Amino acid sequence: MKAIRLTLCQLCHNDVRGYLIPTRLMSSVTQMHEGQVKVRPFSEIPGPKGIYQWPVIGTVLHYKPFTKHTPEKIHRLMNELFDKYGPVVKFRMGPQTVAVCDPKDFETVFRNEGQYPVRPTLDIVTAYNKRNGHKETFAQLQGEEWHARRTPLNKRLVRSDSASYYLEQQGQVAEDLVRALAKEDLTAVDFQDLFYRYASESIFLVAFNRRLGLFEEEPDKISTDFVQAAKTSTQMLQDALLGKLFMTKWLKNSSYKKFEALLNFQKKVTADCVMEARKVLEDRMKSGDFKADEPNLLFSLLSEKNMTDEDINDAVGTLYAAGTESTAKNLQTFFYTLALNPEKQEILRQEILNILGANGILTAQALSQMAFLKAALKESFRLYPPAAVGIIRVLPVDVTLGQYAVPAGTQIIMFSPRPSKTHFENPNQFLPERWLRSEENVKKDTSLGFIVLPFGHGPRNCIGRRFATQEMYLATTKVLQNFKIDVAPESKSTQFIYKMFIEPEEPIKFKFTKLH
Numbered sequence: 001m002k003a004i005r006l007t008l009c010q011l012c013h014n015d016v017r018g019y020l021i022p023t024r025l026m027s028s029v030t031q032m033h034e035g036q037v038k039v040r041p042f043s044e045i046p047g048p049k050g051i052y053q054w055p056v057i058g059t060v061l062h063y064k065p066f067t068k069h070t071p072e073k074i075h076r077l078m079n080e081l082f083d084k085y086g087p088v089v090k091f092r093m094g095p096q097t098v099a100v101c102d103p104k105d106f107e108t109v110f111r112n113e114g115q116y117p118v119r120p121t122l123d124i125v126t127a128y129n130k131r132n133g134h135k136e137t138f139a140q141l142q143g144e145e146w147h148a149r150r151t152p153l154n155k156r157l158v159r160s161d162s163a164s165y166y167l168e169q170q171g172q173v174a175e176d177l178v179r180a181l182a183k184e185d186l187t188a189v190d191f192q193d194l195f196y197r198y199a200s201e202s203i204f205l206v207a208f209n210r211r212l213g214l215f216e217e218e219p220d221k222i223s224t225d226f227v228q229a230a231k232t233s234t235q236m237l238q239d240a241l242l243g244k245l246f247m248t249k250w251l252k253n254s255s256y257k258k259f260e261a262l263l264n265f266q267k268k269v270t271a272d273c274v275m276e277a278r279k280v281l282e283d284r285m286k287s288g289d290f291k292a293d294e295p296n297l298l299f300s301l302l303s304e305k306n307m308t309d310e311d312i313n314d315a316v317g318t319l320y321a322a323g324t325e326s327t328a329k330n331l332q333t334f335f336y337t338l339a340l341n342p343e344k345q346e347i348l349r350q351e352i353l354n355i356l357g358a359n360g361i362l363t364a365q366a367l368s369q370m371a372f373l374k375a376a377l378k379e380s381f382r383l384y385p386p387a388a389v390g391i392i393r394v395l396p397v398d399v400t401l402g403q404y405a406v407p408a409g410t411q412i413i414m415f416s417p418r419p420s421k422t423h424f425e426n427p428n429q430f431l432p433e434r435w436l437r438s439e440e441n442v443k444k445d446t447s448l449g450f451i452v453l454p455f456g457h458g459p460r461n462c463i464g465r466r467f468a469t470q471e472m473y474l475a476t477t478k479v480l481q482n483f484k485i486d487v488a489p490e491s492k493s494t495q496f497i498y499k500m501f502i503e504p505e506e507p508i509k510f511k512f513t514k515l516h
């Protein structure tokens with residue numbers, strides 16, 4: 001089962017002979033180890049052997065009915081492999097893969113990822129784009145092509161003030177969420193749906209300059225159809241990531257046709273919304289009401305000479321798609337963590353009330369003072385890592401991981417959920433305070449800074465991280481100003497699974513009790 005396509009060739013799997021590091025490798029290794037280190041060849045990396053190393057079958061054999069594991073619980077499989085084989089494991093996850101769990105190795109990988117980090121892509125998306133004559137989606141590209149498409153977005157999404165421009169508008173969405181949570185008799189599924197609507201509405205207004213209206217009594221049909229199409233296609237992408245739709249690369253089977261129809265519809269709505277925004281922009285330009293440093297993302301992209309309409313549609317469509325489930329699911333997990341830890345929830349509420357009062361609105365200045373809020377979210381990310389195998393790289397150079405030589409072109413998984421538990425005192429406790437004192441800890445060992453990486457790291461990290469955190473801060477401050485968060489007893493031992501991002505095995509029965 002080849003779930004993942006590598007765009008760099010995998011020619012380099014020949015063993016590295018000789019036990020001392022060759023001179024051309026030393027640059028990457030000497031940063032990590034002093035003096036000459038004995039390096040063992042790639043062939044000696046421990047892991048399942050024999051048939052487990054065969055293409056397709058080697059991956060399939062890790063899961064039911066051959067083992068007790070399922071792709072959604074890949075974190076358990078990974079932990080089992082590390083328990084058995086040590087901190088560097090070679091196994092099949094699609095291609096032959098090396099998985100590491102030591103933050104020192106994460107540091108080595110990131111220091112060697114180069115200017116254009118390579119992350120594996122999804123075959124079904126590439127097949128769709130090729131079959132329909134579209135350019136490849138920017139998040140699927142590699143090398144200079146990826147860089148050229150990411151650069152204009154970086155400029156507008158990653159600057160510290162890029163998200164704060166939307167604070168007020170996104171704050172109104174947080175108020176809609178609070179009103180919806182105040183309704184009685186909401187079920188566990190309703191809560192899940194509300195978090196989804198919140199994330200969807202918030203990022204849609206950034207990407208398309210308008211509201212979807214999902215909190216209205218009767219949302220517009222186009223909006224609900226668009227959201228449903230995005231939800232279903234994201235679920236299909238999750239299946240593809242877990243290796244379930246690999247035939248769609250070769251066959252236009254029924255799954256592929258469904259995916260194609262969903263994407264065609266989303267592309268049409270996206271193009272209509274962007275065209276509408278272009279008309280508004282043209283009017284503004286005619287009346288002289290447009291400056292070169294426009295802070296509005298869509299207007300700013302539309303005024304960029306180096307971007308075609310197709311590039312812009314792809315960029316904002318990708319931001320919407322990548323920014324919905326991710327934020328919804330992680331917001332839900334954060335609320336769950338706060339519900340299980342009422343004393344910490346109270347400390348956080350007091351911080352919010354001290355800075356904002358009972359009804360105040362979050363501003364960039366207020367946010368800069370909320371150290372406990374930021375520490376609490378980081379600690380929630382540590383306890384419940386957003387993605388199990390979310391950070392993967394294929395390096396352009398050979399490196400040494402642990403004591404093993406890993407050739408360029410190998411798929412490398414950095415499994416951060418494990419050091420999130422092994423490298424911290426009282427790892428199962430929710431202790432936001434540990435991040436308030438973290439400066440000195442991080443100074444002691446730089447690799448510790450590579451453990452809790454909810455948004456990845458380096459030039460290819462999550463481009464939407466400022467928006468994701470802003471939306472989570474907005475929702476949390478508004479909700480804690482208004483409610484006490486609790487969960488029903490049966491949800492207190494919720495197990496989490498991964499479908500691209502973390503989600504509860506069963507929907508969580510939240511209880512939002514009004515404070516006033």
Ligand code: HEM
Pocket residue numbers: 119138139140150203318319320322323324326327330331386387390391392453454455456457458460461462463464465467468469
């Ligand atoms: C809590 C919410 C989110 C989490 C946990 C998350 C996590 C991640 C991670 C782990 C990566 C891979 C990074 C790497 O390989 O180093 C990523 C990539 C990406 N994320 Fe997010 N993300 C979130 C929200 C968002 C939002 C709101 C947007 C859009 C506004 C977004 C857009 C993207 C895009 C486009 C990429 C691919 C970037 C590229 O390939 O250049 N994400 N995200």
